[in-house]
Amino acid sequence: xxxxxxxxxxxxxxxxxxxxxxxxxxxxxxxxxxxxxxxxxxxxxxxxxxxxxxxxxxxxxxxxxxxxxxxxxxxxxxxxxxxxxxxxxxxxxxxxxxxxxxxxxxxxxxxxxxxxxxxxxxxxxxxxxxxxxxxxxxxxxxxxxxxxxxxxxxxxxxxxxxxxxxxxxxxxxxxxxxxxxxxxxxxxxxxxxxxxxxxxxxxxxxxxxxxxxxxxxxxxxxxxxxxxxxxxxxxxxxxxxxxxxxxxxxxxxxxxxxxxxxxxxxxxxxxxxxxxxxxxxxxxxxxxxxxxxxxxxxxxxxxxxxxxxxxxxxxxxxxxxxxxxxxxxxxxxxxxxxxxxxxx
Numbered sequence: 155x156x157x158x159x160x161x162x163x164x165x166x167x168x169x170x171x172x173x174x175x176x177x178x179x180x181x182x183x184x185x186x187x188x189x190x191x192x193x194x195x196x197x198x199x200x201x202x203x204x205x206x207x208x209x210x211x212x213x214x215x216x217x218x219x220x221x222x223x224x225x226x227x228x229x230x231x232x233x234x235x236x237x238x239x240x241x242x243x244x245x246x247x248x249x250x251x252x253x254x255x256x257x258x259x260x261x262x263x264x265x266x267x268x269x270x271x272x273x274x275x276x277x278x279x280x281x282x283x284x285x286x287x288x289x290x291x292x293x294x295x296x297x298x299x300x301x302x303x304x305x306x307x308x309x310x311x312x313x314x315x316x317x318x319x320x321x322x323x324x325x326x327x328x329x330x331x332x333x334x335x336x337x338x339x340x341x342x343x344x345x346x347x348x349x350x351x352x353x354x355x356x357x358x359x360x361x362x363x364x365x366x367x368x369x370x371x372x373x374x375x376x377x378x379x380x381x382x383x384x385x386x387x388x389x390x391x392x393x394x395x396x397x398x399x400x401x402x403x404x405x406x407x408x409x410x411x412x413x414x415x416x417x418x419x420x421x422x423x424x425x426x427x428x429x430x431x432x433x434x435x436x437x438x439x440x441x442x443x444x445x446x447x448x449x450x451x452x453x454x455x456x457x458x459x460x461x462x463x464x465x466x467x468x469x470x471x472x473x474x475x476x477x478x479x480x481x482x483x484x485x486x487x488x489x490x491x492x493x494x495x496x497x498x
Contacts, residue, residue, distance in 0.1 A: 155300060158187075158203040158483065159213055160462050161242040163220050164235045166191040166198050171223040175200075175216055182212045187463045187480050194417035196231025197240075199374075201462045203247060203483070206304045213242065214311060221316055225360040226340045232415045236336050236343055237318065238361035243369045244308075246301055248485050301368055302326065306352075309366050313353030319363040320352040326367030327351065333411070335365050371483075373429040373437070373468065374461040375475065377444045378422045379453045385423035388451045390414030392444055393425050406439055423453070432465070437472040 165171065172191050175198075179186055184204035191198040198220070202212055217239060224238035309320040323330045343357035350363065357363050379385050393414035400407040409431030415424045425444050429435050445456050460477045465485050469475065 155206060155297060156203055156247040157206050157209045157301070157304070158201065158245040158247055158463065159209050159242065160188075160199065160201045160245070161213060161216065162240045163198040163200070163216075163224070164196065164226060164229055164231070164233075164238050164240050165220055165224050166196040166231065167193050168223050171220065172198060175219045178215055178219060179212065182215070183208045184212050185480075187483065188461070190461075192417075193419050194231065194415075194422075195233040196229060197233045197235070199461050201481075206300075209244075210304065210308050210311075213308065214315070217312065217316060221361055226362050227360060229340075232417065234336055234339055234413075236340050236357075236362045237364045238358075239312070239318070239364045240336075240362075241332055241365045243324070243367065244301070244305060245369060245371055246297070247483060305366065305368055309352045312364065312366070313350075316358070316361060317354060318358045318361050319348050319350035319354055319356070321363060321365050322351045323365050323367045324369035332365055370430070371432060371463075371465055371468075373427075373432050373435075373464055373475075375427045375429060375437075375441075376459040376461065377425045377427070377441060377456055378417075378459055379424070379448055379456050381416060381418070381421045381423045382453065384451065385448075385453050386414065386416040388414075388448055388453055389416075389423045389425050392447050395447070396425075396427075396440075396443075406436065406443070409435065410440060432468050437468070438474045441474045 176189050179189055179200060179202065182202075184202040186200075186202045188199060188201035200216065202209065204212070221238050226235070226238060229235070305322070305326055309322070312318065313320045321327075321330070321335050323332055323335055340357075340362045343362055344359070348355050348357060348363065379389065391414070393412035396407055396410055396412040400410055409429065411428040411430065413426045415426055416422075417424055427440070429437065429440070441458060448454070448456065458475055460475055460481055463481050463483045464475065464477050465483050467485055469477065469482060
């Protein structure tokens with residue numbers, strides 16, 4: 155059962171520690187898709203995939219390196235945060251099969267990591283009819299149970315080792331979302347009782363709390379412009395307009411979260427997007443909407459920046475997102491991963 159992890163760390167300026175973390179990551183048996191730090195966000199995003207055991211050990215090893223170097227009481231950065239390990243989503247990847255073979259698990263649209271029909275009150279991995287296909291239903295339930303056990307064990311280890319409260323979210327805790335759990339930031343957690351799923355009922359004084367769980371694939375995308383006069387104000391306005399359109403049920407922006415940010419050290423004005431429903435989002439229309447509104451205010455020369463990963467099936471529907479090969483997660487054909495899966 156392959157799993158993708160995308161831990162986000164509230165550290166982005168300590169070069170020596172980050173180099174140690176990146177060297178460790180490259181030495182592990184996982185597939186590394188992404189590992190980049192940003193000095194303005196003061197944040198590092200890592201993305202790697204592999205067997206549950208290898209993913210868990212890699213995450214715990216990174217935590218041992220990075221968490222001792224983080225102190226949120228002295229932390230500055232443009233990105234919202236509540237923890238040193240701020241958020242750690244796990245995304246199950248469809249089991250891969252060779253060209254021409256029957257899929258060994260669930261068909262497209264019913265599989266792991268897809269935008270499944272319903273989050274709350276549904277039986278997690280996909281809408282499989284027990285009566286029409288009892289074997290597939292049993293397989294689905296077994297996979298879901300395995301994933302939840304992995305998440306529980308990982309959360310317990312992190313909470314006990316680093317004395318941090320862990321909040322589950324998305325499929326691991328239906329009804330709990332990252333924006334809601336992170337509302338108010340680190341400062342709102344200090345010196346008040348908490349009710350986490352694991353760990354102490356007080357925020358760690360330096361590391362805050364961690365949000366962790368199983369979610370669907372999403373696309374984290376930045377649209378960057380030169381930070382010319384008025385650019386930051388324009389990006390904030392565009393992000394607010396996207397949020398307004400989403401709340402007004404404009405289907406183009408369903409599941410699209412947006413923030414307008416200024417990256418002073420890099421001289422960038424940015425619209426930062428989380429596209430949480432990639433199966434139904436027209437990526438290029440969303441990007442063009444931002445580019446067109448910015449151009450009307452005199453801001454040109456945008457470029458897109460993919461943070462983390464994108465599925466091969468999503469990439470087929472865009473001409474405006476340009477990932478590096480390592481950022482593309484195959485969901486159709488066998489890759490070098492297949493041997494690893496068969497041995498797990």
